[in-house]
Amino acid sequence: MSELTANKLYDDLTKEEQAEHDATERAREQAEQAALPYQWTQDLSTVTVTVPLPKGTKGKDINVVMGKKKLKVQLKTSNEPILEGELFNDIISDESSWxxxxxxxxxxxxxxxxxxxxxxxxxxxxxxHPKIDTTKIVPENSKLEDLDSETRGMVEKMMFDNRQKAMGKPTSDELKKLEMLEKFKKAHPEMDFSNAKIS
Structure with a gap:
């Protein structure tokens, strides 16, 4: 957490402070990502990784390993891989390509x-490798209004839940449960809900 928000929650900051904090975080994030040996983008179904190679490199000069949760890229002439490690989440290796x-x-x-x-x-x-702030992602190649209503609803819910989690607030599912409990309380004022827990 930066100095700006060490003693203050993001919600408690003024709009100007939030903008300043976001700009600082974005600059730090961009610097971290620029230092990686590759660049990457993503949409809902695919992660695209681009790796600059020495001039003249052909497919036969390189080893690319795409496991369910592993990625490795290495030139056959080098002892050190260009990149190697555990992927953030599982992929379908049969449908992945390079x-x-x-x-x-x-x-x-x-x-x-x-x-x-x-x-x-x-x-x-x-x-x-360093993380990016997924709460700030707005789908570019699939702008929300271009999506069908079901996918759009799913993306909006995911974005909302990510923002809520980042601020330590309840997700949409948790909010629904709280709402149902409130309705039930009103319908049954004779019951004691002081020890009710939402799981």
Whole structure:
């Protein structure tokens, strides 16, 4: 947590302080991401990793390992991998692919979560690398108004829940349970709810 919010919660900051805090965090995040040996983007179903390669590198010069939860890229002439580590979440390795285009390795990782309808933004590709703030993600290539209503609802719920969790507030499901409890309390004023717990 930065000095700005060490003694104050984000919600307690003025709009100007929030903007300043966001700008500082964004700059720090960008610097951390720029220092990685690759760049990456994502949408709801795919993570795209681009890795600059030495000029003239061909497919036969490189080893790319895409396991269910592992990624490794290594030039056959080198002892050290360009990148290697545990992926943030499971992928479908059979549906993931890589190509080399004009000195750049492009890796498409298919998120397993997208296939089981539990869409999730990744805070980082490899678990030992710095995270990004997923609460600030707005889907670019799938702008909300372009999505069908079911997917749009799912994305909006995910974004809302991410923001709520980041602020230590209840998620939409927890809010629903609280609302139901309140209605039940009103309908049954004779009952004692002082020890009721929401799980």
């Amino acid at each position: 190509t080399i285009d004009d000195g750049t390795l492009n890796i498409e990782l298919e998120k397993l979560s997208a296939h089981i309808q539990s869409h999730q933004w990744w805070p980082h590709v490899l678990t030992h």
